[in-house]
Amino acid sequence: MTQQANTPPVNTSQTQEDEIDLGRLLGLLLEGKWIIIAITFVAAVLGVSYALLATPEYKANALLQVEEKSGGMAALGDMGEMFSQSSNAEAEINIISSRHILGAAIDEVKRDIQVAPKRFPIVGGFVARRHSEPQVADASLFTSYAWGGEQINVSQFNVPNSLLDKGLTLRTTEQGFELLDEDEEVLVEGEPNQLANNNGITILVTDLQARPNTEFTITKVSTLRAINSLNSALSVSEKGKASGILELALTGTDQKDIANTLNAVAQQYLLQNVRRQSAEAEKSLEFLSQQQPELKAKLDQAEERLNQYRQQNKSVDLGLETQSVLTRLVDLEKQLNELSFKESELSRLYTRSHPSYQALLEKKQSLLRDKNELSDKVENLPNTQQEILRLTRDMEVSQEIYIQLLNKVQELNIVKAGTVGNVRIIDDAVTALAPVKPKKPLIAILATLLGGMLGVGIVLLRGLLNRGVENPEDFEQVGINVYASVPLSVAHEKKMLSFRKRKAKQQSDMLLADYNPTDLAIESLRALRTSLHFAMLEASNNIIAIGGPSPSVGKSFISANLAAICAQSGQKVLVIDADLRKGYMHTIFEQTVDSGLSSLLSGKNTLPEVIKPTQVGNLHFMARGQVPPNPSELLMHSNFKQLLDKVSQDYDLVIVDTPPILAVTDPVIVSAQAGTTLMVSRFAKNPLKEVEVAQRRYEQNGITVKGIVFNAVERKASSYGYGNYGYYNYEYKS
Incomplete structure (x- = not known):
């Protein structure tokens, strides 16, 4: 007798679930393709715009050689050896980056005086860089901005310590210029090539070419801040290993300025080296x-x-x-x-x-x-x-x-x-003709890629946050019957959108079964009518209560159009809007809410006064009436039961539209008098957990829900989704 080894069963459900998840992700991307394309396009446009509008930065470099050499002359023998010195590259790099060298270079090229023309925001620099004429660009609008061709050279600029590192405004005039503080008060007035001195400020402008009223921003930078700024833009490295060749590189927006600054740094380093040797x-x-x-x-x-x-x-x-x-x-x-x-x-x-x-x-x-x-x-x-x-x-x-x-x-x-x-200078500083920043092709490519990634992320995140049921089989798996899957009606959505935009109280032709009886949604409701015919054979009465777990699932749409279809088949049908708080079925049947269920139950109107005929033969409608202060108490009154008993005898079918079960207790009161209870769930809106909780709420009150009407079903590549709801400030917590 042979024994077979027990092999664990294959978890096919897990495998299928994994396959469904992968398919869902792909489906989400396919559904959100236009969102991804739009975000990618916007990101690409922004990236290209930045690459074109950003101020280009250039790079200048110079080469130095540091060699081991005896001080003086070789013929001096021991005397020359006594003063010989050698220094490794790292030490020389630190010397070049020292405050002593950089500070001397800053003083030589006046880098602590920063002057820049004021440009129009975003596009001003782009326009100025494309001005190739020798004369200053004209400007009929925004004359205070510099549009290209402006030149200024400040040879001397001294301010009190209180104005260090603060941007002042230098405005050109017909005769010269004036220096303004942050409050637009004039501090100094002067002319080119003449030293101006006032309020502790000394300024000498040796070159000025600009239209009158053009503004420049001028700043006297503190020594330490100027050194730190230069140090951050300067890079010193050794070319090769133990070669003694140092490469100095400096980046900046002004090609001439960075070359002059780098030459000054090299010269100051050379001078200090000679002084150190001697x-x-x-x-x-x-x-x-x-x-x-x-x-x-x-x-x-x-x-x-x-x-x-x-x-x-x-x-x-x-x-x-x-x-x-x-x-x-x-x-x-x-x-x-x-x-x-x-x-x-x-x-x-x-x-x-x-x-x-x-x-x-x-x-x-x-x-x-x-x-x-x-x-x-x-x-x-x-x-x-x-x-x-x-x-x-x-x-x-x-x-x-x-x-x-x-x-x-x-x-x-x-x-x-x-x-x-x-030390000797091998190559003087030269600025490259092409800018090193921004790298336009790279920025455009990266922006496009990031835009695509952002679009994909948004689409996937939206899909993950939407937990609403998208597959009717999910209801079947938890024991909830699905009586019908009603496709989303594009024609009805357009009608509703038009109605909301106009914000009208009434809108004609809101009943889909009347103005578009061949719509797929109506065809699905006809199948629901057939299913209900057999389901109600064992019901205690001919009253159908239609509810839902949350608002905006389409209960009123299902109730009104189902009633219209039944009426068109020859049945005498009454539709009652039992949502005494926010019912809006009167807009579908072009009725008013002056009289209705609330006024009937409170004794203000009689039954013939509140039942109104509709545009569909054999179909009558009872509006909710004015919103009462005690909706639940009115429905619990014996008048409501007497009303349902009366209309159940007078009509072949009575359909009652109720508010959301998870928001109020009214649906329980109504469904207790109905022979058949249905729930409506909207595609990709109600989570499965929410529907289960709503069903338990009915069952706790002794009411059996016959099944679910899956409304507004869309054809989507993905198979699952998520969502939230809110009604009467109700918040559901599982």
Whole structure:
């Protein structure tokens, strides 16, 4: 006996649901294609408009080379190496972006003075950029705006601190210009090429070409704000890896201004580099210049002491051995002195733990040991020879030191004069002819894509927010019978739209079964009439109550046209508008609400007075009457039951239109007297949950709903939707 493994069943319902969801999404997109196309088109137009109207930005660039180079001349040997410097690219980039360099460049090109002509909003800049004539553009309207060809150059502009970073208005006049504050008060008046000074403001306009009454915005930018603005627009990067080539780039709207600014930045960086290279030579030269008088005085004193001693001892000469010792001592003193000079320089560059500094100290100790050995030999010489040796040594050492100092001074002067820095400008700043912003094709493409995405998002979001039932099978799945699916009548929708626009109290030909009996909606109601004929065979009476879960589902439309169809088939039919609050069926039958159900139940009118004939034979109508203060109480009165018993005997069919069940209790009162109760649900408006709650509301009061009339069904590619309702300020919560 073989055993078969138990395999889990395939969840076909889940698979179908997933397929339906995908199909629904596609259907939503197909239904909303015109919305997507419209939004995409608008976005594309806006993108192209922005690309055309936006002020173009240009880019200027320059190339610098930073190389490792000795200060001064190569022939100076150690002196040149002492002042050699090298710096990595990152350090140089930070130097270029420093406030010191940028501030000096701003002062050079007057970038802290910002002047711009006032343009007409949105299109002013576009029109001005297309003005190619040398003269100023004429303007018959909006003469205060600059329309193209205007030029202004402000060489000097100083304001009090209270006016820093504030835009002032410079307005041209017949003779010159006037400077206005935010309150349109004149601060300064002046003429071109003449310095104007008033109220603590100094301004010099060296070039002005504009129509009288043309306005410019002028701002004196604070130093820090100007530096930050320039720094944000400036980019410095190294081309390649460890190449020493720096690229400077600056973006802006004025081609000439950005090139001049970038050249100023490069020049200021070059100047500071040269000053930095020569700074060490200047410090050393200053130190040696201070030592020179002192050393000269020591040399003179040594020579004088030697001469005096020779005179006193009648010109004592040194022997060959003593002369050799003297030569060696002088040479050691010379080397020690050179090391002292070098140590003074190294102490400004390195700490004592640096390898170069340690090597110098070791060499100095070695020379001192040799000197001490020679000093021991000198002590064995006769006293006269020792003294003459000492004096001669002091004189020659002082002379060597002084000569060495003079040589150092000359070398440092050559180093200072020959300093060119380790930076050179390879390419001066040049502005590209084509703007870098805006990228018109890219903006147009992105705007179109974003518009399409926005359109798709709106369509899908609208579909997700609409939870109304769109498939009648959903009702069947929860046990609610669907008696009929009534298609949306385009002719009736047009009538209703016309009625709302005119805001008339009455409108002729509002009954679809009368003015368009072949409409598909009427054909569906004929099928409903047939279904009701068999459904009412077991009913307690011939009264049909028609309700719905929410307003605007088409209850009155179904009630009126169903009654008309039944009347056209030969039945004697009465339609009662039982919505005593907001019933409007009287507009469909071209009646008034002066008398009706409310006045009949309150005893103000009799039954013959409130029943009115209609344009359809065998069809009579009872309006709601004036809105009473107590609709529910009137319907609960015994008069209402007596009324229904009476008309049930006099007519073959009585159709009662009731208000929404989830809003008020009136439908329960009416349906309790009716033999058949139907609910109307509108396509894509009522959620399934809402319909179920409405059915339970009827069942809780002992009323059985025969089924649903699915109204205003549309042919849509999608299969589901959502919606909300509101009636008498009623809010449903599940």
